Each structure stands twice: as C-alpha cells, then as structure tokens.
Amino acid sequence: MGRYVIRRLLQMIPVFIGATFLIFVMVYALGDPVSALFGDRGPDPATAKALREEFNLDHPLWQQYLLYMGKIFSGDFGTAFNGQPVTELMERAFPISFRLALVALTFEIVLGIVLGVVTGLRRGRSLDTTVLILTLVVIAVPTFVLGTTGQFFLGVEAGWIDPAVSPDARLDELIVPGLILALVSLAYVTRLTRTSVAENTRADYIRTAIAKGLPRRRVTVRHLLRNSLIPVVTYLGADIGTLMAGAIVTERIFNIQGVGYQLYQGILRQNSPTVVGFVVVLVLIFLLANLLVDLLYAVLDPRIRYA
C-alpha cells in the first residue's frame, strides 16, 4: 500500500507539471498580463518594460514557467488586481468553497445513494419512474437556470433564504447554493447507484446471503451496498474537480466569495497571478482526490490489493 501511494504520487508529478504548464501557456502566451493591468488606456512604455522585468516576462516561456513555479513553492503567488497578495485571497476563498463543496458532496452522497438504492431495489415501480424522470429533468435543465430561478423563488418571492450569501458564508446560508451546485451530480449519482444496485441484486453472493437467512437490512447494507458503491466512488472522485469549477456558476449567482468568485474576478480583470495561482491549487486538489478514490477501492473491494 505504502509503495503504491509513493508510486502514484511520483506519477502525479509529470501530470501536475503538464497541466499547470498548459494553463500557464494559455494565460501568459495568449493574454497580455501587463497591458491588462492598465485596462483600456495603453501603458507607458517605460513602466511596461519595468513591469515585464519584474514579472520575468522578458524571458522565454519555459523559463518564465520555472521561475513562476519556484516562486509558488516558496509561497509567493504574486499580487491580485487590487494589490492584495493572492495567498490572502486564497486564505479567505478556499474555506468558503470548501464548505460549499462539503454541503454539495453531503447532498450527493446521502440523497444520491439513498435514492439510488431505493429505486434500484424497486425497479419499474412508480417511485422509480418518478425519480428517473426527475433526474433527467435535473440533468437537462442547465444549473444556471435552476440557480437563478431557485434564487428568485426561494429568495425573492418566498423569502425563505437570503438571495445573496453574506461574506462570511455561514454553513446555513450555503444549504440552498450547495443543493443547486450538487443537483446535476446528484442526479448522476442516483442513476449510477440505481444501475449498479439493480445489477448486483441478481449476483450469486446476494442469493447466498439471503439463503443464509441474513436479515434484509444486513444484506442490503453489508453485501449489496458495499459492492455497488465502487462505480459511484469513481464518479464522486472525478466530480470533486467539477464541483470546484462548477462553483464558478453557483458562486456567481449567489454572490459567494469563494474560489469560483475570485477566479472569475481574476479572469474578468485578466489578472494572471490570481488565475494561474488558483488553477494550480485546483489541479492539485483534483489529482489528490483521484488518488484518494483509487485508495478507497481497496477499502470497498477486498479483491483489490495494492502491492
């Protein structure tokens, strides 16, 4: 197990370098970070030159990348458009987005798996059909439509929630935005669990467990659920990246000042240190989440052993 983790961590290094380099090239080669600083007015040539030197923009691209990465690993992510260090933005934004993602993941795991198991065990009944149609609707209607209408009806019309989340983003304020963020993935988790449970109910070991006289609850939870969760866990792992990025839409609708919001501001103002800095951290989270998922396989399926 330990050797497997080390091997996987080592394999992550080239992927991390490649992915961050791609983003770096997009931002620094396609955009012009210096003229973006000045907005519509053209920069004074001498100032522009000084800034280019300060940000190492006069070096070839790969050198810029190396210098940038060197800075990042010594904790210097550069300054955002308003003169704040990017690390300060991160300190405020990541806990908020983390809470939002946690709310969303909780909805996905609890609601998605419960609905999936219930419908998978009662295939073809009216409850199953209703939930299936609901999941299709949720997948088909884009999140930003669900988000804005949800905000309008729950926040403006009914007044149950505040339409905009306060800067502290307390956990109770994040319940509705978290649900909106989770909805599409929730639908996929439900469908995946349903298919997987329906396939496994016909498996030999389930028949054996029932024949042994095990109580129904034990068969469902210990035998059926554990085996059915493997594809769901894979999906959830890949979904953490989607949640982080999908939060751009949700955080924009509900004015949550998390990662998506800061990233979007950085993109609008073409502030390269903010964009690249946040994306580098997000890519790292995404890769680690996928590693965690692979390790979870071994917990769920005893046949899988990592040497």
Next chain:
Amino acid sequence: MPDQQSDKTPFGAQEVAAAKGLTAGTATAPETTAARSLWTDAWHDLRRNPVFIVSALLILFLVVISLWPGLIASRDPQRCQLGRSLEGPSAGHWFGFDTQGCDVYTRTVYGARASITVGLCATLGVAVLGAVVGGLAGFIGGFWDTLLSRLTDVFFGIPLVLGAIVFLSMITLTGIWPVVLVIAALSWPQIARISRGSVITAKQNDYVQAARALGASNSRMLLRHILPNAVAPVIVMATIMLGTFIALEATLSYLGVGLRPPTVSWGVDISAASDGMQFRNAPHILLYPAAALSLTVLAFIMLGDAVRDALDPKLR
C-alpha cells in the same frame, strides 16, 4: 504489442493452405447460422425503443430547423423594436418580446443553430481526436502508449469548465469556433481512455491474431478488424457527451466567455434574461430559450441512453 517483423514472417506452404481452408470455412458459416452482427442487433433493438424514436425525431427536427430556421420562423432575429420591450405573448408573437424588443419565438428558433453546431462539431472533434490518440496508444503499445497515456492524463487533469473559461477569456476571437475548439481540446481524454481500453481488448482477439498470421498490414488490421469491434463504446460515450456539450456552451455563454451577441444563441438569451433578474416581470424571456435548451439536451441524453442500452452486450 505488434511488431513489424511478425507481418513479414515467411509462411510455410502448409500454413497458407491451412489458413485458406480456415477462411473458406468461415465464409460458409453465416449461411447456416445467419448470425446478426452487433450493429444489426442494435438497430433491431433501437427501432422498437420508443425513447429512441422520440429523441431521434426531436433531434432530426432540431437539425432541420438549425439548417433552415426560415421554415418555421419568418421574421429576422436581429430586427427588434425597442418600443415593444418585454411585451408579453400575443397573437402573431406567441413567445412575446425580450428586453431589446426582439421576437422571442424567432430568436428561440434561430438559437438552435449555434447549440446544434457547437454540440455536433465538438463531439466530432472529441471523438476523432480521442479515438486516434487512444486507439494508437492501445494498438502500438510500449513507449508510445506510455507517452500518449501521460499526455491524456495531463489534459484530464484540467477541469473542463475551468480550462474553457481561462482559454476563452484570454483569446480575442469570438464566435462558435473557439468554443468548439476549446471543448474538443479539453474533453478528448475521456474518449481516449475508453478507446485505448477497447482497442487493447480487441487486439487480443483470435481473429486479429489470425489476420496478422495471414500477413495483414498494420493499417489493415487496425481499420478492418480492430476499429469495427472497438468503436461501439466510443459512439456511446460521444452521444452522451453531445448533450453535455450543448449545456456547456450555454453555461460558457452565460458566464460571458462563450458566444456573445450578436450571435443568436439560447445561452446568450438566457444570460440576458437572468441578468439582474430581468425575468421577474417577464418570465417568458427566460422560459422559452431555457425550455428549448433543456429539451435539446434531454433529447441527446435520451438518445445516448438508448444507444448505450442497444450496444452494451452486458445488458442483453
């Protein structure tokens, strides 16, 4: 891992004769068993599936109106009368008017073109790019497999929406093609992983080994024997992705980095309608483009589901 040498290994006369006998034997087999191929079987299933028929007809309709929107909408989507801003539905203007006083019905009809074009072209790009990279990695194996697989991992490591926003906000080009390009460039790894897996499975089949023993060239083996047997999972995945790409285009347009006015698109209209809750007093400006978009995405997802059910041998 196929190597060039094995193709050129000289045959003994006896083996050639045996191989000829083998092909003669298989040539007569279909007459007695009349086995249906995966594709005939799938088509047989699909024709009887109401979900497939409904979604296919809907998609056909969408494709037709995206090619010739004039068939069902006689007005010009860009000719707006500001005086009729946010006017509700009325006779002759069933869907009412939007903030700019444009006819919502006409714009909804004309909006199909952008969504369908982005969906189809991005899917085509993803399928070709993913199948070529994944297929070659699986077929050649060895060093190239490692290299191409790591390249796939690199692109897989960039979350799709995130990468698309960064890329589109940095370039100055606007219109449909940058959106198609960025979706294709960032989502091919999924297809590449699937096609690599199915090519590796197909490669180990007896008929591929037989083709190699008969001296078939690499390209013939790949195109005639492996491709037809490895393409099913790619088609299934691509159909399902098509719907999500259409939704993604709308999301990018909503965020202001995808399509921009004057391009007529559902995403642009939905974005304008939800901006500052414009739809509060005139729900029709949000409802119709959003419903059209959702229906389109739904049609493609249902088509993907039906195709998967028909092509997946595990569900038989």
